[in-house]
Amino acid sequence: MPHFEKPAEGSWTEHYPELGTGPVSYEDSISPEHYELERKAIFARTWLNVGRVEELARPGSYFTRELQAAGTSVIVVRGIDGQVRAFHNVCRHRGNKLVWHDYPREETSGVCRQFTCKYHGWRYDLQGACTFVQQEPEFFDLDKSRYGLVPVQCEVWEGFIWVNIDPANTTSVVDYLGEFGAGITGYPFDKMTQVYRYRAVVGSNWKLFIDAFAEFYHAPILHARQSVAEESRKLQGIGYEALAYQIDGPHGMVSSWGGMSPPKDINMVKPIEQKLHSGLFGPWDRPGIEGLDPLPPALNPARSPAWGLDSFVFFPNFMLLIWSTGWYLTYHYWPTSYNTHIFEGTLYFVPPANATERLRQELAAVTFKEYALQDGNTLEATQMMLETRAVTMFPLNDQEILLRHLHRTAREYVSALDSDPTNPYTPVPVPAVS
Amino acid sequence: MTEKTPVPVFPSEFVDLDPFADWALGTEAERYAKRLSSTMDQLQALYDAAFPRLEAILAYLDGLELNSLPLEATRLLWLAYSLVNASFPVEVWRQPRVPDSGAASMEAVIEPAV
Ligand code: FES
Ligand SMILES: [Fe+2]
Numbered sequence: 001m002p003h004f005e006k007p008a009e010g011s012w013t014e015h016y017p018e019l020g021t022g023p024v025s026y027e028d029s030i031s032p033e034h035y036e037l038e039r040k041a042i043f044a045r046t047w048l049n050v051g052r053v054e055e056l057a058r059p060g061s062y063f064t065r066e067l068q069a070a071g072t073s074v075i076v077v078r079g080i081d082g083q084v085r086a087f088h089n090v091c092r093h094r095g096n097k098l099v100w101h102d103y104p105r106e107e108t109s110g111v112c113r114q115f116t117c118k119y120h121g122w123r124y125d126l127q128g129a130c131t132f133v134q135q136e137p138e139f140f141d142l143d144k145s146r147y148g149l150v151p152v153q154c155e156v157w158e159g160f161i162w163v164n165i166d167p168a169n170t171t172s173v174v175d176y177l178g179e180f181g182a183g184i185t186g187y188p189f190d191k192m193t194q195v196y197r198y199r200a201v202v203g204s205n206w207k208l209f210i211d212a213f214a215e216f217y218h219a220p221i222l223h224a225r226q227s228v229a230e231e232s233r234k235l236q237g238i239g240y241e242a243l244a245y246q247i248d249g250p251h252g253m254v255s256s257w258g259g260m261s262p263p264k265d266i267n268m269v270k271p272i273e274q275k276l277h278s279g280l281f282g283p284w285d286r287p288g289i290e291g292l293d294p295l296p297p298a299l300n301p302a303r304s305p306a307w308g309l310d311s312f313v314f315f316p317n318f319m320l321l322i323w324s325t326g327w328y329l330t331y332h333y334w335p336t337s338y339n340t341h342i343f344e345g346t347l348y349f350v351p352p353a354n355a356t357e358r359l360r361q362e363l364a365a366v367t368f369k370e371y372a373l374q375d376g377n378t379l380e381a382t383q384m385m386l387e388t389r390a391v392t393m394f395p396l397n398d399q400e401i402l403l404r405h406l407h408r409t410a411r412e413y414v415s416a417l418d419s420d421p422t423n424p425y426t427p428v429p430v431p432a433v434s
Numbered sequence: 435m436t437e438k439t440p441v442p443v444f445p446s447e448f449v450d451l452d453p454f455a456d457w458a459l460g461t462e463a464e465r466y467a468k469r470l471s472s473t474m475d476q477l478q479a480l481y482d483a484a485f486p487r488l489e490a491i492l493a494y495l496d497g498l499e500l501n502s503l504p505l506e507a508t509r510l511l512w513l514a515y516s517l518v519n520a521s522f523p524v525e526v527w528r529q530p531r532v533p534d535s536g537a538a539s540m541e542a543v544i545e546p547a548v
Contacts, residue, residue, distance in 0.1 A: 197544035225526055225533075272521040275488050346544070355495030355511055358548070363518050366462075369540050370522050373532040376540070 004241050004257075004302070011398045012245040019247075019404050023393035028407055028414075029205035030387045035338035038410060041417035042316045043069035045166045046250075047176045049318040049332065050076055053159045054193050055109070056084060060126060063109035064089055064099050069206075069335040070165045074152050075099050075115070079126040086154035086163045087128050091117040092147040098124070115149075124149050157181060159189050179248040180312050183298020184322065188291030192327055192348040196365040198372065199344050204379035206317060206333040206341040207406060212375045213331060214313050214402040216240045216256060222374055226280070226367075231268045243302040245401050250315035250409045252402040255301055258308030278360035280367045281308055286326040287350035300324075313402055315409055326350065329368070339383050345372055444513070445494060445506045451487065454480050457516040458509035462542040465512075465519045470530050474523065481524040484517040501548060508548070 007015035014021065028034050050065045062077035073089040075098065091098045096119040101108040114131065115124045123132035128149035133142060153164040155173040158181075162173045174181060202209055212218070220235040227235060244255040262277065262284045263269050273279040286292055299322060300307040312320045319331040332344040347365050352358040385391075396404050443455040457480055459465045469477065484491075491514050498507055523530045 194546055195544050196542065196546070198540045199543045200538065200540040202538075270521070270525045271485070272518065272525060275485070276518075344543075345540075352500065354500050355498075355514075356492045358500060358511070358546070359492065359514055359518065361546075362515050365545075366518050366522070369542075370526075370532055373535045373538060373540055377532070377535045377538050380538075 003238070004243055004304075006398075012242075013398050013401045013404065016247050016401070016405070019401065019408060023395045024404060024407060025393055026386050026407075027392065028411055029207055030338070030383070030389070032338045034414065035205070035335070037414045037417065039069050039071065039335075041413040042410060043067065043165075043335070044071060045164070045169065045413075045417075046316055047155075047162045047164045047169075047171075047173050048316075049160050049162050049314070049330075050074070050086075051161050052189075053084065053156060053161060054190075054195075056161075058111065060111045060113055061109075062099065062112065062115075062126075064107050065163075066105065066107055067163075067165065067334070072152075072165060073097060074163055074165075075149070076154065076161060076163070077126050081127075084154060084156055084161055085126075085128065086152040086161075087149035088152060090150065091119065091122055092130060092149065093117065093120055093122050093133075098149070122147075158185060158187070177314065178251060180246075180251055180253055180298055180314070184296045184312075184320075186291065186296045187299070187322065187328075188289055189328065189348070191287075191289045191291070192350055194349040194351045194361065195346060196361075196368075197344060197346040198369055199342060200372070200376055201336075202341050202343050202376055202379055203339065204341070204383035205339055206335040207410060208379050208382055209333055209341065209343055209376065210313060210317070210319065210331075210406055211400075211403045212379065213319060214252070214254065214311070214406065215400045216242065216254070217397065217399040218375075222378065223371060226371065226374075228268060228270060240399060242399060243300075243304045243307065246301060247401075247405055250413075251313060252405050253298075253301075253310060253312045254402060255304075255310045256308050257304060257306040272363060276356075276360050276363050278363040280364070280371060282323050282325040282327045282349075282364045283357065283360035284325065286324075289326070289350055292326050313406060315406070316413075327364075339387070343372075343376065442506060444510045447494060448487070448491070448510055451483060451510075451513060454483055454513060454516075455509070457484075457520075458512040459516060460508075460512055462515075462519075462545050465516050466542075468516070469519055469523065472520075472530060474529065477520045477523050477530065480520050481517065484513060485521075488514065488517065503548065511548070 006012060009015045013019055055063055056078040059078050059080045062075055064073055064075050066073050074086045075089045076086045078084050089098050096117055097104050098115050098117055121134040125131050128151060130144045130147040133144060153169055155162050157173045217240050219240055224232045242254045242256050246253050266274050269279060277284045299310050307324050309321055309323045317333040321329040327349045330346045334342040336342060347368060349361045352361055443452050491510055495507060495511055527533060
């Protein structure tokens with residue numbers, strides 16, 4: 001007996017018939033060859049979120065992102081004109097990596113007036129133009145204006161910075177983000193500038209961690225001990241059902257109840273939460289800022305009074321979680337091989353006015369980390385056993401609809417690349433993995 | 435971990451917390467590392483001493499400007515962060531580490547300045 005109403009078809013999954021309801025192969029998560037195809041078909045061709053405009057506070061602010069899956073490193077920089085731009089992080093002279101610090105494979109950030117190559121000192125301004133060539137007359141008819149940094153498409157949506165490595169891409173970020181993007185436009189992201197970011201190296205395919213965060217079916221079991229005993233028993237008995245699931249093109253979303261802010265019975269939560277009035281769902285009191293009431297229309301699509309959070313999966317590797325308590329969280333999954341990736345979870349709060357607010361946010365951030373360590377610790381174990389291929393097909397339930405959709409979308413991108421001879425973009429061949 | 439902390443560590447009202455001065459650590463990485471290298475008895479002792487004082491700590495700190503706290507007040511805030519961190523082993527896990535997390539780790543790469 002469902003606690004929340006499902007679509008007329010009887011299930012969320014059947015509401016999107018293209019998804020099917022049969023068992024699903026996880027070969028796409030354990031095959032090195034398939035991963036190489038994903039790099040070309042997905043990461044080298046779609047919009048990737050690389051950060052927020054607050055990270056580029058003033059002209060000359062820059063950061064680099066190692067987009068290993070897309071086969072490059074990019075510099076993202078705010079120009080003298082205030083515009084945010086992105087460039088391949090490569091010097092036009094002889095290919096040295098232009099911006100890095102101490103370790104060439106690590107990301108860096110800072111503020112500068114220009115970029116100077118560590119090798120022979122060529123210089124580039126913040127707009128990417130080559131401005132200085134060491135011993136220029138030694139070159140042969142060198143026209144500096146033809147040796148600017150190679151631009152990467154870069155757009156800003158609601159303060160989120162996106163890049164697309166494919167020079168042939170003609171879709172804007174706004175169009176790419178579709179209905180979900182349009183429906184959350186106007187959320188006061190720009191007021192939430194108190195940031196915590198956690199990073200983990202994870203021994204699984206990138207899609208497996210999205211799987212873990214795109215369903216809450218696991219929550220009453222895997223996270224059982226994080227609730228007080230009686231509450232935990234109750235949650236396991238009930239199981240988990242979302243308020244709503246939606247799919248739009250390659251993207252998906254789940255809307256969930258919860259939040260306990262404040263809980264009906266204070267004894268439902270742990271002593272530290274009782275004392276601080278905060279927990280996994282964030283500080284119980286919403287911050288007093290504009291833009292949270294009314295909320296943009298895509299949030300709480302079921303219009304449920306029990307609404308706790310909405311979790312958007314923006315294909316391929318960006319998740320955005322907006323909480324009823326007035327803060328947001330992002331997840332990034334950066335593949336480094338078919339069975340490894342780097343996970344980043346970033347929490348954004350309205351800056352605290354005093355120590356109490358600060359400590360409430362600290363509890364939310366620490367709680368996030370405890371949960372994420374639990375979410376992450378099953379992944380290597382899953383990856384290992386998927387790779388045995390002892391079992392190859394897996395049943396997914398209706399609460400796992402977003403997983404079905406994610407893997408299907410990723411497979412579709414790969415087959416579209418295969419069957420598109422007119423694809424003007426020919427990626428650099430990637431050496432085979434032995 | 436035997437660094438000597440100068441006196442007074444905390445604002446004078448909180449002299450009872452002096453035995454836990456080594457928990458006044460300014461980064462999540464330090465607090466988490468100290469948690470993992472502590473015994474449950476040590477974590478319980480911190481919790482038992484600091485938890486009943488949390489309301490008083492917040493009342494004291496809320497009277498000050500968060501972004502220009504004097505050093506003793508900052509240490510008190512850091513101690514409160516450690517209490518939050520230690521509450522998980524004490525209230526939930528009954529062990530310092532998240533169960534089954536093995537070698538997995540999650541590094542705080544950005545955190546608030548205060
Ligand atoms: S490679 Fe950059 S100046 Fe030579
Ligand atoms: Fe989880």
